[in-house]
Amino acid sequence: xxxxxxxxxxxxxxxxxxxxxxxxxxxxxxxxxxxxxxxxxxxxxxxxxxxxxxxxxxxxxxxxxxxxxxxxxxxxxxxxxxxxxxxxxxxxxxxxxxxxxxxxxxxxxxxxxxxxxxxxxxxxxx
Amino acid sequence: xxxxxxxxxxxxxxxxxxxxxxxxxxxxxxxxxxxxxxxxxxxxxxxxxxxxxxxxxxxxxxxxxxxxxxxxxxxxxxxxxxxxxxxxxxxxxxxxxxxxxxxxxxxxxxxxxxxxxxxxxxxxxxxxxxxxxxxxxxxxxxxxxxxxxxxxxxxxxxxxxxxxxxxxxxxxxxxxxxxxxxxxxxxxxxxxxxxxxxxxxxxxxxxxxxxxxxxxxxxxxxxxxxxxxxxxxxxxxxxxxxxxxxxxxxxxxxxxxxxxxxxxxxxxxxxxxxxxxxxxxxxxx
Numbered sequence: 225x226x227x228x229x230x231x232x233x234x235x236x237x238x239x240x241x242x243x244x245x246x247x248x249x250x251x252x253x254x255x256x257x258x259x260x261x262x263x264x265x266x267x268x269x270x271x272x273x274x275x276x277x278x279x280x281x282x283x284x285x286x287x288x289x290x291x292x293x294x295x296x297x298x299x300x301x302x303x304x305x306x307x308x309x310x311x312x313x314x315x316x317x318x319x320x321x322x323x324x325x326x327x328x329x330x331x332x333x334x335x336x337x338x339x340x341x342x343x344x345x346x347x348x349x350x
Numbered sequence: 351x352x353x354x355x356x357x358x359x360x361x362x363x364x365x366x367x368x369x370x371x372x373x374x375x376x377x378x379x380x381x382x383x384x385x386x387x388x389x390x391x392x393x394x395x396x397x398x399x400x401x402x403x404x405x406x407x408x409x410x411x412x413x414x415x416x417x418x419x420x421x422x423x424x425x426x427x428x429x430x431x432x433x434x435x436x437x438x439x440x441x442x443x444x445x446x447x448x449x450x451x452x453x454x455x456x457x458x459x460x461x462x463x464x465x466x467x468x469x470x471x472x473x474x475x476x477x478x479x480x481x482x483x484x485x486x487x488x489x490x491x492x493x494x495x496x497x498x499x500x501x502x503x504x505x506x507x508x509x510x511x512x513x514x515x516x517x518x519x520x521x522x523x524x525x526x527x528x529x530x531x532x533x534x535x536x537x538x539x540x541x542x543x544x545x546x547x548x549x550x551x552x553x554x555x556x557x558x559x560x561x562x563x564x565x566x567x568x569x570x571x572x573x574x575x576x577x578x579x580x581x582x583x584x585x586x587x588x589x590x591x592x593x594x595x596x597x598x599x600x601x602x603x604x605x606x607x608x609x610x611x612x613x614x615x616x617x618x619x620x621x622x623x624x625x626x627x628x629x630x631x632x633x634x635x
Binding site for chain 2: 301302303305306308309310311312314315325326329330332333336
């Protein structure tokens with residue numbers, strides 16, 4: 225999973241419109257996957273570190289808690305209903321958003337598109 | 351170069367005792383179909399169907415921007431008002447437009463909050479219409495978000511609103527129409543999306559009225575997209591069950607703004623809905 229977040233980190237550096245959208249975003253976000261913690265620290269739109277937890281010392285602004293299967297479905301080219309958006313995951317009971325929700329909403333397009341950078345462009349072959 | 355067949359004009363009507371200058375567009379000839387946009391948007395959501403020559407060959411499609419939306423101005427004194435749409439004002443506006451344009455019992459096609467008010471009108475003013483196409487429409491939807499997010503001095507309500515409603519757009523939608531759909535939300539006036547959502551997420555007065563709708567006189571057809579998180583297929587099905595004789599179609603690859611986000615995907619469902627409506631305006635009751 226950490227490799228996927230590092231892939232997102234590198235993809236973000238290659239995506240000028242997201243760096244522009246996120247230029248005021250300097251926060252740490254917790255992504256929790258099946259209980260495993262991943263801290264993504266943003267600095268002016270760039271992800272400057274991806275650190276795996278657990279950690280009780282790392283402050284974070286908001287968190288997305290979900291499971292690996294849900295994220296795998298989220299990252300399909302055309303996700304099934306509910307798996308197509310982080311609020312879809314919340315709605316179908318496969319995700320939870322905690323913390324400073326307003327910070328998330330103010331940067332919602334940026335965060336959703338950053339998370340979608342791991343989305344496959346073609347369906348994997350069986 | 352191309353010039354579209356859609357024409358736009360302005361109509362001034364009285365709503366809540368004061369004038370409202372309302373922008374409306376139309377295309378086609380035949381059975382009138384009055385089309386209502388969603389919260390936080392405007393008539394541009396309907397432009398694909400209005401440009402569809404096969405649809406407009408037998409139908410006069412008319413759409414208008416609600417006051418505060420699109421090219422319809424807010425009322426005089428808006429600068430000190432808090433915009434909060436109500437069921438009564440919404441109904442009064444739709445009926446005023448029908449009377450102002452001299453429409454004889456149009457089919458009413460509304461999406462989201464437009465679908466909600468279509469069902470209210472089916473219950474309360476059926477004699478003004480010949481049938482109802484309620485898209486992404488349900489009895490009641492409490493908010494799964496805080497509507498106050500969308501009107502605050504330290505952030506852009508339109509951009510936040512667009513980012514939120516993008517959750518309701520299908521991944522099958524063409525990118526260009528996804529973003530054209532979101533652009534309308536980005537352009538929405540300050541507090542307008544919030545004021546629409548106040549109506550949509552707080553007024554549950556439709557629930558006890560559903561069973562009184564007489565679909566033998568005015569058919570009700572509900573259409574819902576599987577990717578709609580706000581009005582889910584389950585919400586629409588529950589609503590259809592509460593209306594004796596109502597019919598329901600589920601669109602597997604569409605979301606909350608089907609006519610706007612995925613025009614080609616929505617078209618067959620809308621054509622089917624039109625075919626379910628009375629083929630001629632019924633005689634006056």
